[in-house]
Amino acid sequence: MITIHQVSKTFPSPQGPVAALEAVSLRVAAGEFVAVIGPSGCGKSTLLRLIADLEQPDVGSLVVGGKTPREARLAHECGIVFQAPVLYPWRTVRQNVALPLEITGQPRAIRHSRADDLLRRVGLGDMANAYPQHLSGGMQQRVALARALAFAPRILLMDEPFAALDELTRERMQQELLAVCADPNLAPSVVFVTHSIAEAVFLADRVVVFSPRPGRVERVIEIDLPRPRTPETRNDPRYFALVTAVRAGLR
Numbered sequence: 001m002i003t004i005h006q007v008s009k010t011f012p013s014p015q016g017p018v019a020a021l022e023a024v025s026l027r028v029a030a031g032e033f034v035a036v037i038g039p040s041g042c043g044k045s046t047l048l049r050l051i052a053d054l055e056q057p058d059v060g061s062l063v064v065g066g067k068t069p070r071e072a073r074l075a076h077e078c079g080i081v082f083q084a085p086v087l088y089p090w091r092t093v094r095q096n097v098a099l100p101l102e103i104t105g106q107p108r109a110i111r112h113s114r115a116d117d118l119l120r121r122v123g124l125g126d127m128a129n130a131y132p133q134h135l136s137g138g139m140q141q142r143v144a145l146a147r148a149l150a151f152a153p154r155i156l157l158m159d160e161p162f163a164a165l166d167e168l169t170r171e172r173m174q175q176e177l178l179a180v181c182a183d184p185n186l187a188p189s190v191v192f193v194t195h196s197i198a199e200a201v202f203l204a205d206r207v208v209v210f211s212p213r214p215g216r217v218e219r220v221i222e223i224d225l226p227r228p229r230t231p232e233t234r235n236d237p238r239y240f241a242l243v244t245a246v247r248a249g250l251r
Ligand SMILES: Nc1ncnc2c1ncn2[C@@H]1O[C@H](COP(=O)(O)OP(=O)(O)OP(=O)(O)O)[C@@H](O)[C@H]1O
Pocket: 011, 012, 013, 018, 019, 020, 038, 039, 040, 041, 042, 043, 044, 045, 046, 047, 213
């Protein structure tokens, strides 16, 4: 679903060029969940921005859903969820989720029924008429997830989406995200950036460990934990072994 081949990216800065990524290659299969972890500033967000066509590589190439990143963006192949949910406070929850459909001119009845369906999937079926400021942080992030799914994208790009949440809410959100991924009507490929080793291991099929800047793929760790992942998964000795392996990779 995603092929990244020998991609490098350098940004100008007043202190001179900053090499964010260096010769990064990575493939993500259809329906695969890949977590990306690495030290602060190693280019993880830049990688997502390149896939989403929000930045262009200096060298190397990307194929996203069989298309160039630009074509993929125009075809709405990627849904994006950022750390802060960036919801519009003057729009109801339903109107926030329906916004991408509104921008692309979908009729009101279709966008409302689609938004309500997505809100049910993320456990917010009864909050459609609420305003974002009346929701908890976890609920707001669920709205952002529902909005990212508005076009049923084949790819979901998530940049530390649960970092601002308390630990228990975060674990619940991880479980809900996995339920969305297991839904055969959605089943996106996911690239999930996180700083949490435990989160990466719990969610992913593979964890990609980046080196300090300039980010390079340091190690790829297969997460061979059975699915569905449940709260019991976190007590599995294999889970602990994989957490230890990712931690060792980061060091
Ligand atoms: N638009 C930009 N202009 C200049 N420098 C940039 C730009 N975007 C990113 N950088 C620099 O590139 C490097 C990588 O940034 P990026 O945000 O991708 O890292 P990250 O791994 O996501 O960091 P963190 O884990 O702290 O969120 C950083 O040094 C950052 O300052």
